[in-house]
Structure formats: C-alpha cells, structure tokens
Amino acid sequence: MTRMTIEQAIHQALAEEMRRDERVFLMGEGVATKRRDLMQDFGAARVRNTPLAEAIIAGTAVGAAASGLRPVVDLLFAPFLTYAMDALVNSAGKLRYLSGGQFDFPLVALSMTGSGWCVGAQHNHNLEAMFVHAPGLKVVMPSTAADFKGLLKAAIRDDNPVLFFTDLALLHQEGEVPDGADHLVPLGQAVVRRVGADVTLVSYAKTVGVCLQAAEQLQAQGIAAEVIDLRTLKPLDETTVLRSLRKTGRLVVVTEASGLCGMAAELAALAVTRAFDALRAPVVRLTGPDAPGASSWVLEQAALPTAEAVVEAVQGMLGDAVVVREALATT
Amino acid sequence: MSAVGMTDTLCRLEAMLLIRAYEETLVEFQRGGAPGTCTSVGQEACAVGVVGALESRDRILTNHRSAAHLIARGADPGRLMAEVLGRVDGYCGGRSGSLHISAKELGVVLTSTIVGGELSMAPGVALAQKMGQGEPGGITTVFFGDGAACEGIFHESLNLAVQWQLPLLFVCENNDWQAFVHRRETMPDNAIADWAAGHGLPVATVDGNDVEAVHAAALEAVAAIRADGRPRFLELVTYRLRGHFEPDDQAYVDADELARWQARDPLQSQADRLLAQGALDADEFAQLREQAAARIEAAMVFAQASAWPDPRTLTHHVYAEQGAHS
Numbered sequence: 001m002t003r004m005t006i007e008q009a010i011h012q013a014l015a016e017e018m019r020r021d022e023r024v025f026l027m028g029e030g031v032a033t034k035r036r037d038l039m040q041d042f043g044a045a046r047v048r049n050t051p052l053a054e055a056i057i058a059g060t061a062v063g064a065a066a067s068g069l070r071p072v073v074d075l076l077f078a079p080f081l082t083y084a085m086d087a088l089v090n091s092a093g094k095l096r097y098l099s100g101g102q103f104d105f106p107l108v109a110l111s112m113t114g115s116g117w118c119v120g121a122q123h124n125h126n127l128e129a130m131f132v133h134a135p136g137l138k139v140v141m142p143s144t145a146a147d148f149k150g151l152l153k154a155a156i157r158d159d160n161p162v163l164f165f166t167d168l169a170l171l172h173q174e175g176e177v178p179d180g181a182d183h184l185v186p187l188g189q190a191v192v193r194r195v196g197a198d199v200t201l202v203s204y205a206k207t208v209g210v211c212l213q214a215a216e217q218l219q220a221q222g223i224a225a226e227v228i229d230l231r232t233l234k235p236l237d238e239t240t241v242l243r244s245l246r247k248t249g250r251l252v253v254v255t256e257a258s259g260l261c262g263m264a265a266e267l268a269a270l271a272v273t274r275a276f277d278a279l280r281a282p283v284v285r286l287t288g289p290d291a292p293g294a295s296s297w298v299l300e301q302a303a304l305p306t307a308e309a310v311v312e313a314v315q316g317m318l319g320d321a322v323v324v325r326e327a328l329a330t331t
Numbered sequence: 332m333s334a335v336g337m338t339d340t341l342c343r344l345e346a347m348l349l350i351r352a353y354e355e356t357l358v359e360f361q362r363g364g365a366p367g368t369c370t371s372v373g374q375e376a377c378a379v380g381v382v383g384a385l386e387s388r389d390r391i392l393t394n395h396r397s398a399a400h401l402i403a404r405g406a407d408p409g410r411l412m413a414e415v416l417g418r419v420d421g422y423c424g425g426r427s428g429s430l431h432i433s434a435k436e437l438g439v440v441l442t443s444t445i446v447g448g449e450l451s452m453a454p455g456v457a458l459a460q461k462m463g464q465g466e467p468g469g470i471t472t473v474f475f476g477d478g479a480a481c482e483g484i485f486h487e488s489l490n491l492a493v494q495w496q497l498p499l500l501f502v503c504e505n506n507d508w509q510a511f512v513h514r515r516e517t518m519p520d521n522a523i524a525d526w527a528a529g530h531g532l533p534v535a536t537v538d539g540n541d542v543e544a545v546h547a548a549a550l551e552a553v554a555a556i557r558a559d560g561r562p563r564f565l566e567l568v569t570y571r572l573r574g575h576f577e578p579d580d581q582a583y584v585d586a587d588e589l590a591r592w593q594a595r596d597p598l599q600s601q602a603d604r605l606l607a608q609g610a611l612d613a614d615e616f617a618q619l620r621e622q623a624a625a626r627i628e629a630a631m632v633f634a635q636a637s638a639w640p641d642p643r644t645l646t647h648h649v650y651a652e653q654g655a656h657s
C-alpha cells in the first residue's frame with residue numbers, strides 16, 4: 001500500500017495504462033502542459049494538447065476509438081461536456097448499436113465537478129445522471145484514491161465509452177492505494193463501506209463521506225447504518241443495494257446532484273419495484289436542489305446534503321424503533 | 332484518350348446509373364408511405380468521382396445522404412436496400428435504416444446523420460491512420476454538405492486537421508439546400524471555400540456535376556495528402572434535385588433554378604460526353620440503363636425476401652462484450 005492523493009492515483013493510472021498498451025493516448029486542453037512526465041515518457045504523439053474545443057476533442061476520440069486506438073480525453077469540468085454531447089451521446093453511445101455492432105468505442109472522458117472550489121454552476125454541475133440516461137455509455141464516479149486508480153485503469157481497458165467523473169473536492173484527499181500495476185477495480189461493482197443492519201445509506205463520490213460521518217453519529221445513538229458506495233453509476237450494481245435493503249428495510253439515498261430523474265430517483269425506483277415487500281419505511285432522497293450551483297461558499301455548502309440531515313432522516317424513518325431501543329437501553 | 336481511360340469513363344457512367352436506379356426505386360417504393368430516405372439524386376458525380384480516386388486502405392465517413400458513396404465504394408445494393416427496409420441482411424442488421432449506414436468491410440465507417448457529426452469524428456479516424464492503425468499510407472475522406480459547413484464543428488474539424496497535419500480529405504457537396512432552407516439564406520456566396528482557405532487548407536472548387544472534373548480534382552488532392560500527410564479541401568458545386576427526404580413536393584423550390592440544374596444532370600452530361608466521343612452509342616446507353624435497373628430490381632427482391640430482425644435481439648449490440656480487445 002502507498003498513501004497518495006486522488007490526483008496522484010489518477011496520474012499513476014494513466015501512466016501505467018499508457019505503458020501497458022501503446023494504443024492508449026491522452027488528449028485535452030493542457031494535458032501535455034500539466035502532465036509533463038507523461039509527455040516525456042510517451043512523446044507528443046500520445047500526450048496531445050488540443051484547441052479549446054470540447055466538441056472536436058470528444059469527436060476525435062470517438063473516431064480514433066473506432067479505428068483501433070484507446071483515447072483518454074480530459075474535458076476538464078463537467079459542464080463543458082455539454083459542448084461534447086453530440087460526440088458522446090449520438091456517436092459513442094449509439095453508433096455501435098446503429099451499425100449492428102461493427103464498431104467499438106473504447107474511450108474514457110474525464111471531467112471534474114462538485115462543490116468545494118466556489119467555481120459556480122458552469123464549472124460545477126453534477127450532471128452524471130444525464131449520461132446514465134444515454135444508452136451505450138458507462139458512468140463512473142469514485143470516492144477513494146484506491147478506487148480512482150483501479151476504476152480508471154479498468155475504464156481504460158473497457159471496450160465501451162466511459163464517462164469518468166472526479167469530484168473536485170476530493171482531488172487532494174489522500175488514501176491507501178494497493179501497490180503494483182495490476183490493481184484493478186471492475187466497473188459495475190458497488191462496495192459496502194460500513195456494515196449495519198438498521199438502515200442502508202447509498203451514495204457515491206464525496207457524499208459517501210457524508211454518509212460515513214452520519215453512520216458514526218448514528219452509531220452513538222445505537223443505530224447501525226450500512227453505507228454503500230456505488231462507485232459505478234452505470235452499470236448499476238443493483239444486487240449489492242438490494243441485498244442490503246433486504247437486510248435493513250430502510251433506504252436513504254444521498255447525492256450532491258439534484259433529485260429530479262437522478263440517481264436517487266433511480267435507486268428509489270429500484271427499492272419499490274424490486275424490494276417493496278422488504279421496505280419498512282418510505283425511501284428518503286437527500287439531494288442537491290433544482291438550482292444551479294452558486295459560487296458563494298455559504299450558498300455552495302447550503303446545497304450539499306449534510307451528515308446532520310442524514311442523521312435526522314434516519315431518525316425520522318426509525319421513529320418508534322428508536323424509542324423502543326432507548327427504552328430498552330434504560331431498563 | 333487511352334483504352335483504359337475510356338473504360339474508366341464508362342465505369343463512372345455505369346456507377347452513376349446504378350446509384351440513380353437505386354434511389355429512384357426506393358423513392359417509388361416509399362411513395363405514399365412513411366417519411367423515407369434522403370436521396371442524392373443529382374449529386375452522383377460527387378460520390379463517383381471522389382470514391383473512385385480512393386484505395387481500399389482509405390476510410391470514408393459519410394452522412395444521411397450516403398447511398399451514392401456506399402454504392403460507389405462497391406456496396407451491394409441488395410444489402411443496402413435490406414438495411415433501408417430494416418431487415419437482417421442489411422449492412423447493420425436493420426438497426427440503422429437509411430440514415431446511418433456504415434459498412435466496415437468497405438471502409439465506410441461511422442456514418443452520422445447529425446449534420447456535422449461526420450466532421451467531428453473524421454479527424455480521429457485520420458489520426459488513427461497517422462498513428463499506425465490500418466494499412467500504411469491510408470487517408471480518410473469525409474463527405475458533408477453546405478448545411479454542415481454552417482455548424483460550428485466544421486471549423487473545429489478543419490482547424491484540428493490543419494494543426495495536427497492529418498491525412499484527411501474534406502469533401503463538401505455544396506448542393507444549395509440545407510433541409511428546407513436555401514443556402515442563399517444561410518451564408519455569403521463563396522463562404523465555404525473562403526472559410527476552408529481561412530483555416531489554411533488548400534481548396535479546390537469544382538463543378539460537382541462533372542464526374543471527370545471531380546475525379547481529376549480528387550486524384551490530385553489524394554496524391555497531395557499521401558505525399559505530405561496534410562489535409563485538403565474539395566468544394567463540389569452541385570444541386571439537390573429532389574426534396575430533403577421522400578416524399579417531398581418541393582413546392583418551396585424555385586422552378587427555374589430546378590430546371591436549370593435538371594438540364595445539367597450529371598448522368599446525361601457524362602453520357603453526352605461518351606456519345607460525342609463515339610465511345611458509346613444510343614443503344615449501348617439504353618442497355619446500360621437496363622442493366623442498372625435489373626440489378627436494382629434484383630436488389631429489391633433480395634431485400635424484401637430478407638427476414639425481419641428477431642425482436643428478442645432488440646438490445647443486442649448496445650455494449651461491447653468485455654475482454655474482446657483489451
């Protein structure tokens with residue numbers, strides 16, 4: 001194990017995969033400027049600065065991916081993806097299907113989002129669910145350094161287009177990362193971060209940390225919360241969520257993204273369509289508001305689900321059960 | 332003109348006749364039905380002249396008006412027709428229909444019906460060739476229209492191709508129509524060539540209804556790209572003789588303008604040239620037409636006999652099976 005920041009984990013994943021497979025190459029606004037060591041190791045042909053033009057960066061990645069290369073494109077901030085929508089959604093996501101499977105699109109599109117830098121709504125917009133909704137695409141949004149490295153390496157090796165989102169508030173967070181170039185985390189597998197039997201808290205990216213804080217506070221009240229980190233949003237690991245839900249009967253979904261038609265809505269639908277009989281309380285969604293991200297620190301933070309809100313929601317769900325436990329504890 | 336040259340000239344007429352017969356047969360078939368195909372009637376010389384200048388190692392990207400490019404490249408009209416009818420023997424198993432047909436085996440890749448979509452992907456295909464994928468020395472050709480030249484991606488694509496020195500031939504079939512809007516409403520005259528030149532591209536503007544002129548210009552551009560690896564731009568001035576898609580009464584089209592262009596039909600021009608040269612007589616011309624019609628008739632029979640896709644395969648091909656290439 002080596003301790004490193006998430007930014008370092010991303011960089012290491014890129015370097016290892018470029019070393020492993022000469023078809024892998026990197027392009028984007030400033031990749032050659034910012035990742036000078038990759039530029040020196042792999043040359044200007046494989047580490048390419050681009051014009052400031054997201055549509056053609058993404059389109060070029062699609063064309064290259066279908067022609068035998070495995071591009072990784074850095075599109076910087078998630079809202080910029082809207083300029084690349086045609087290439088990602090109409091081309092990468094659809095042309096495999098429309099061609100009857102003649103072409104594969106092994107590409108990774110990197111972007112950052114999330115509150116914490118006060119950059120405002122045109123640099124901070126958790127729009128990951130838009131891509132979950134688009135057929136043919138996979139979507140990854142990890143929370144730990146080990147997962148960033150392992151999932152990025154797996155995404156680069158995947159034969160499908162993968163949207164890889166980095167919560168920018170996590171970028172400089174450190175974590176233990178397994179040593180060696182073989183550390184892979186398969187796409188489509190959630191992980192149980194904390195085991196508990198009373199309630200299931202599901203999240204991804206930085207709000208996993210919010211859930212873990214909440215679980216700690218709930219523990220002090222005698223409530224055992226299970227925390228699931230989805231890691232991959234598509235394909236969605238329904239099995240891990242349903243298994244937990246069947247145990248706890250209570251589901252709280254926590255996302256920084258807004259709620260309408262988002263991951264929280266999808267997980268609520270999963271619960272009521274596949275585990276209705278197991279539910280002991282209505283599903284709770286704690287999400288960001290249907291509002292653009294504000295720049296002011298206070299407003300930005302006000303949009304985030306907090307550990308306190310999670311605790312309150314769980315207390316509300318457990319209601320009588322909590323009272324009974326407290327009574328038992330005092331007798 | 333040499334005997335070989337005469338044969339090629341005749342072949343180009345034959346190819347144009349086959350394309351015209353294919354599209355007219357489809358138009359007839361779709362008459363009165365649901366919205367049908369976007370034809371390239373009147374633009375056959377563009378496809379035949381350019382595609383004939385390419386080699387098998389080259390790659391082609393096209394758009395919703397793709398039948399001429401595919402047939403010029405040697406596509407089987409039966410499999411094309413089957414695709415348009417949504418049958419399993421189509422090039423894409425019936426999933427594309429007429430609008431996004433690609434045929435990897437022919438090097439016709441990544442067809443997009445999003446106007447400008449083909450321009451967004453073409454630099455990547457050319458970049459892969461430059462970075463050693465595919466047969467050495469291959470180039471990429473992308474076909475688009477004056478409508479696509481109004482998209483922002485047109486400029487992004489040209490700029491990147493020039494900056495990265497990509498082996499890419501841009502072919503703009505300037506057919507005066509952008510869906511239901513005439514080009515005069517959307518851009519200044521000569522804008523396309525000026526814009527391309529502004530990006531630093533060598534541009535040739537050619538009569539797109541003269542298949543020999545198109546072919547000569549394409550040969551020159553292709554040779555130049557192979558020699559220095561840099562992109563080139565062809566503007567082919569032509570006209571969309573039919574509507575945006577079938578059926579279309581073209582009530583919005585200026586009758587005099589349409590008549591002027593009908594009089595410049597690229598098939599008739601090529602036939603007249605051959606007749607004047609004595610390389611073709613009226614009977615032989617009639618025979619060529621009949622041969623083309625017979626091939627397309629057989630293609631339609633094949634397509635209609637082809638099975639419908641199994642509905643149980645609805646979600647096949649959305650995602651790649653993991654492990655195939657990694």
